Amino acid sequence: MCRCDPQPRVGPGVARPHARLPGPDPRIHQRRTRPLRRSRLVQDAVIRNLQTLAESSQRLSNHIKGTEPQIPWRELAGFRNVIVHGYLGVDLGAVWLVVEQDLPTLAAAVDRMATHLGSQG
Template sequence: MPSERVGGILQDILHHIDLAIQFAAGLDRNAFAADLRTVYAVTRCLEITSEASRRLPDDVKSRHPTIAWRQMAAAGNVYRHNYEDVAAHLVWETVQQALPPLKEVLEEELARLQS
């Protein structure tokens, strides 16, 4: 896969991670869960992140075994098809715990491509 395409995917995922973090900023778990618009916006960011992660080449994923790539890809199916199972507290936990290390890995990969 050409590096420009991989770079575009990385940038797309990073953009949606940044949006999710911005949307949830300043809210605690309860305030987040009570703000339906924010829950929906963040869930959409996670859905896009999930789908885009499927397009990353295996060599990128294999360099970062601590990232739960398979679960990330599978989460998109839940967001799209089992939306009744999407709980605000799980979305909150994803933003707080899973996105920061993912963002770090993606920034590292983007820097690797640009050097």
């Protein structure tokens, strides 16, 4: 479910947060949210990976975030707070929408940022 290099680096000391990007398993994607709703293990894995991604995004400099202005960085931080603290419960439908609709754009942006950082090192 994730690309599993625990601390991939781009240049000296620059972690690549996209290495842990959760991606929808093709089997899950085909059946939409049914497996997410049926399996507590899948729920925990997806939510934990999204939490890690959101927390990692908060550690990015404003300069690097500025290279991807189309990403709603503040909303991503807010999403992290919702899933970590479980405000009013976590809406699994909303989580799955993030995985399907927002994650591909974010993953592409993180790849571009990593390339940019790699070219500077």
